Amino acid sequence: MLHLSASRRDLRFNFAARTSRGALAVHTAWYLRLGPAPDPDGPAGLGEAAPLAGLSPDHGPGFAAEVAALCARFNAAGFAEFAAAQAPAFVGPGRPALAFALETAALDLARGGRRQLYANDFAAGRAGLPINGLVWMGDAAFMRRQIEEKLAAGYRCLKLKIGGLDFETELQLLAEIRAVAGPADLVLRVDANGAFAPAEALGKLDQLARFDLHSIEQPVAAGQWAALAEVCRHSPVPVALDEELIGLENLARQAALLEAVRPAYLVLKPTLLGGHAATRRWVAHAQARGLGWWMTSALESNVGLNAVAQLTAEYPVGDFAQGLGTGQLYHNNLAAPLRIAAGHLHYDPAGAWEMP
DSSP: OEEEEEEEEEEEEEEEEEETTEEEEEEEEEEEEEEETTOTTSOOEEEEEOOOTTTOTTOSTTHHHHHHHHHHHHHHHTOSOOOGGGHHHHHOTTOHHHHHHHHHHHHHHHTTSSSOOSOSTTTTTSOOEEBOEEEOBOOHHHHHHHHHHHHHTTOSEEEEEOSSSOHHHHHHHHHHHHHHHOTTTOEEEEEOTTBBOHHHHHHHHHHHGGGOOSEEEOSBOTTOHHHHHHHHHHOSSOEEESGGGTTOOOHHHHHHHHHHHOOSEEEEOHHHHTSHHHHHHHHHHHHHHTOEEEEBOOSOOHHHHHHHHHHHTTSOOTTOOBBOOGGGSBTTOOOOSEEEETTEEEEOTTSOOOOO
């Protein structure tokens, strides 16, 4: 029989990770281990559930009890086999991080418990994935230092979190980046995390447009479809939906959102969307409508980052930068054979993994 168990790790940031919703110092991850019982040393699949405060539908004080209840229910069911496709229904609705974790563990176990979830070039170590360099909110000096480090490290795409400083300071930072890198040499994205009021959004976007931005993520807070549609219609900067997709599990509602709002891009975070299959459905929506998209990790440790990266590599992303660089945020991350070089994420299938 298969056995499901869980362990916890409090991931500690190397700095106060600020967004427009506040600062983070610790992020808790739960690891699901799926394998044959009672052999603790046998092949096992590993998945990560790390819901985000303020974003994940399943984040809250009762999450530890939910993880324990899921393991108990799974073990009581007496599964001899368990396919990844069974995970979302077994977990149930409204629990995207748990669904992602169980689905990842099942995919991993099906391929021998070696953290190679798919048979693609990234998982085999033959190719890296282009990623953006994330510049976190902070005071101007902190953000300047990050920008300098990312440019020196060879990133050709930067993403800035905005909405946490006064807007004039943020405009000055963008001007400095363009003065150093130029519009032709650097792709520049910004993420407002819903920080703009609808009445001010287009005015701010007009000011941002002079910096030749690739896109802005979620300029207004989620749930305001009419206001968001107006922004998408008139914005001089292409708009990407991020928080707007979270919790929207019904396929008809997903389609209704995209038809009503008509964004340029979708930002896809499997931890927040419900896992691999759920994310693939959003990709299909985007492809059917000619929308761009990219994949993004959501502050997971290396277990979740690896899963998101390997899912991303199932698609021909070319040189289009993905949001997959968050594994370096923690000083107590799980050791894993993932590395970043010249703005690309790489995986070594022969490398060692630290077990949680």
